[in-house]
Amino acid sequence: MPTIDAFLERILSAATRDDRGYLATLRRGLSDTTQEQAWPLVIPWCARFEDVANRKIWCTIGGVAALLFPAKLGIETYASLGSVMRKLATGTAVQDGILSYEAKFRRILNSPDAVDLCNLVVGIVRTAERKGIPINCKSLFWDLLSWIDHNKREDVRVRWAQDFYRASKPEEMVPTGTEGLA
Numbered sequence: 001m002p003t004i005d006a007f008l009e010r011i012l013s014a015a016t017r018d019d020r021g022y023l024a025t026l027r028r029g030l031s032d033t034t035q036e037q038a039w040p041l042v043i044p045w046c047a048r049f050e051d052v053a054n055r056k057i058w059c060t061i062g063g064v065a066a067l068l069f070p071a072k073l074g075i076e077t078y079a080s081l082g083s084v085m086r087k088l089a090t091g092t093a094v095q096d097g098i099l100s101y102e103a104k105f106r107r108i109l110n111s112p113d114a115v116d117l118c119n120l121v122v123g124i125v126r127t128a129e130r131k132g133i134p135i136n137c138k139s140l141f142w143d144l145l146s147w148i149d150h151n152k153r154e155d156v157r158v159r160w161a162q163d164f165y166r167a168s169k170p171e172e173m174v175p176t177g178t179e180g181l182a
Contacts, residue, residue: 004141007045008065015069026066029059030122053114057144060118064125065137077134082163084128084135105164109157114147
């Protein structure tokens with residue numbers, strides 16, 4: 001049975017060989033309108049392709065890896081989606097940027113299903129790639145897959161929230177609506 005490790009290894013190999021066609025086809029899996037173009041490359045790896053959520057997760061991870069691997073941003077990192085969003089938020093110069101990312105993060109945490117979550121993740125990953133912020137593709141795969149199971153979803157939400165809201169300095173990130181409380 002194919003594994004996510006083998007799939008990511010294949011994408012890394014294509015990135016190393018600079019196989020732009022293969023990577024471009026996988027990136028088409030990031031859009032609902034062009035996702036079918038990535039199917040021939042995803043089907044051999046995805047055991048339950050007939051399941052919409054499972055198919056969407058594999059296409060999303062294939063596209064994300066194809067986006068990140070050429071820039072060496074999807075390899076050897078422990079960055080979760082929560083920590084990536086934190087880096088994006090705290091890397092913003094204005095307080096409004098932090099609040100904007102917090103609103104996006106809350107929308108992600110409240111995502112009703114894995115398909116919706118995959119659609120939201122794509123924009124965050126594209127922004128992280130432009131800013132040179134790495135994300136762990138394998139970990140993201142398992143987190144997205146866990147989102148299908150309501151019991152596991154809560155564990156992912158809590159871990160991402162801990163990664164997003166942790167602060168190295170107490171004043172670094174004040175939760176919305178608590179300014180001035182002391």
